[in-house]
Amino acid sequence: MTVQEPIESPYGGYHEVTDEKGRVYRLGESDRAILGHSRKIMMWLPWVAMFSISVFEYAYGSAEDVLSDAHGWTQSNTFWILSVWTFFQAGVSFPTGWLREKGYLKPRAAIALGSGLSLLGFLAISHFHNVWMAILGFGVLGGVGSGFVYSTCINMTGKWFPEKRGFTTGFVNGGFAYGAVPFIFVFNFAFDTSNYRTVLDLVGVYVMLVLAACAWFFKDPPKNWWPSEVDPLRRSQADAKTARALAKNPPADRQYTPMEAIRTGQLPLIWVLLVITAGVSIFGVSFQVPFAKDVGFGPLVAANSAGILSVINGVGRAVVGWLSDRWGRKTSLIFVILVLGFSQFGVMWAGNIHSEWLFLVFAFFSGFGGGAFYPMFASLVPDYFGENNNATNYGIAYSGKVVSGLFGSGLGSMVIDAWGYNGAYTTAGVISLVAAGLALFLRHPGLPRKKRRIEPNPQPISREVV
Template sequence: MSTGNERSAAGTVAYREVSDSKGRVYRVGETDRDLLGHSRKLMVYLPWVAMMAISVSEYAYGSAEDTLSSAHGWTQSNTFWILSVWVFFQAGSAFPAGWLREKGILNARRATVLGAVLCLVGFVALAHLDNVFLAICGFGVIGGLGSGLVYATCINMVGKWFPERRGARTGFVNGGFAYGSLPFIFIFNYAFDTSDAAEVLDLIGVYVLIVVVVCAWFFKDPPKNWWPSEIDPLNYSGNRKSARSLAKNPPAVKQFTPMEAIRSGMLPLMWVTVVITAGVSIFGISFQVDFAKQVGFGPLVAATSMGLMAVVNGVGRAVVGWLSDLWGRKLTLFFVILVLGLAQFGVIWAGDIHSEWLFLVFAFLSGFGGGAFYPMFAALTPDYFGENYNATNYGLVYSGKLVSGLFGGGLGSMVVDAWGYNGAYALAGGISVVAAVIALLLRQPGRPRAAGIAPNPLPVSREAV
């Protein structure tokens, strides 16, 4: 095992690189404080705050639709398509953002600041543009790109700083993207009307800009192949909890380039699963408030159901991320998607019997399943393909959501018009169950199934550079 030197943010720090018999390289010796000047925990809390700030764009939008329609003279279909285009560009920006970051064109700080500025433009457009096409361009395209830049940067950065226990940390940060919208859900239901719509949206845009830019100022990625100095990557010793997580979720056998990840067959399978599951999740976000009102539940139940969905959606991501460190990612992912599918049938049942409390129960379960699968894919991607190309690889996986946005929102509206809410929810539940079955086919590329939880072989020396 050889050592070398590198100058980091904190000065000259010795490090060494070791590799196993498969060629997987680990860079050890530098602590998080050597590289950052402070604990890497800050690279969890700041991305979490930034994610909470941008969550209003998606998770509170459904509560603002009626007022937006009245203020601008839009139809319900117009407002659904604006959200669908936002989802398309929010998800579609993940891959180019990852590519730009890995090419060194955009670092984490610049990508996030740019995203915050674009989010502001999106809210200003939504506030002041009556023309549907211009609103789609402003909020849907520009605002979606901005949110996507912030989202992708926050998620990828956390995975790089916590390679040994990324499930819990990724889930915690990802959760902010849901429950951060909670105050705005109630604002849009109770203190948002045509008389103050523009002012409220302008203020929200400024809020997002300030919060995200302050967080982004401290963002920084670790060096490639970095591994925390207190954990031995070759035998997983040094920390009991980390060792248990690594046994269930062993590191990728090598650093897969995007093309190698695609050729493995696992990345396309993950993409298909995201398309289906995210579509069901977006459908629930878009239609739950309207369905509650349509079956005769009052505005308090409608708003509470959406607020409950947002809170559980976010908290569930953190809980499931922690759970995946214990159970393993694939088993946890199957469980989450199955819950999401069954919850759709529960919503139908609650509506049919006009039970408000039962409706809230299934809103709880739908929110749990509809958010918890996101951190699973965010953690599975580097688990399967490594950290060095994770921004691009995860961008490819997450891009499945851009297809989901079309059938979850806009096409979902068409299904509701044709089949009614019961038919649409039944279809959503059925395809979610199919996605759960597909998730069982996932496996880590290059690692024999029987040895899937075995520790890495003995190291092979490699000169540090």
């Protein structure tokens, strides 16, 4: 271990600690010196931004029937609009990450761009009858705008909270789901062909204003930054929670470039797992309300099931993020995928026996499993490959949602046409269980096969230069 002599900076000076594997930690600059206030704002504001764009994905299924009637679209048209949105929302993650890591796109600019594009997305489905224009506006522009916001918020939070990213990433990620709840009920009970334009225009303005306000405060920490109050190599006995979290989830042994991360084999495995789990999640978001209506449940049950899915989808992300700091990311991820898989069979069974209360129960578990895996992947990537290239590395992993959107929504509608809801839900459940089996092969690339544990209570680092 080496400790560098102090270096002056605009934030009061720092020194760099290099561990035995060559990883560098930048210590000494407080969050208040860099931001002007506590770093907690870099958890709350990304959460608010994610909350605002949740309406794109999680409330869309509740609006599609009115959109079909108002514009003369088929069910296939409305599903493919969401599929294109998913394609671009996830697909822009990698280029956004690359631009951010290279310094070409600051977080403030990314959120500001997302603000304007999000407004255009809602104006498109509000005013264009032509489905191709709706796809261009909502699917492409709205998808790109949402992708700018999502990628920036998730990656920035991990940079500011490297020692407890499970809970913070899960909390921020949760806003992307339950932020849609008010709009789910608006679209189910106060949205029809007489007012759809006014409602959608107001939703677009709401998203734009919230994002524009958040953008002003967004800022990344310096490269290799680590909170000065947390020793990155050794924790004192007083820091038991941090010690336990880092023992279960050791930091990356070094900062991996994207190509290095790919060559470990772990980043491609994470990509495959995200393709499968996100596909099943998108399937549930897209078809749970139509399935409820198809089996004869009333609009209240349909709306409540969608609301439950959205709320638990979001809350579950924070809960599992917190749980992963205690269980470990891999164990928590496998648990979540199993819940996701078994809940697909439960939703199908409850619908088939026409039990409304069981349907809501399994909607609860489907929502939990269908969202909680996202912060696990968002935390696994920097845990495995470091924070400095996380925007790019996680962009590669999250790009798997591009494929997920195609088979989760668009292809899902084709499976329903061919095999019915039973065939589609059975398929979704089976492939989730396959994903849980594949997740057993996840391994921290910087650790030996027999996991090295970080001692929770050794003596603090000596600040002498070695």
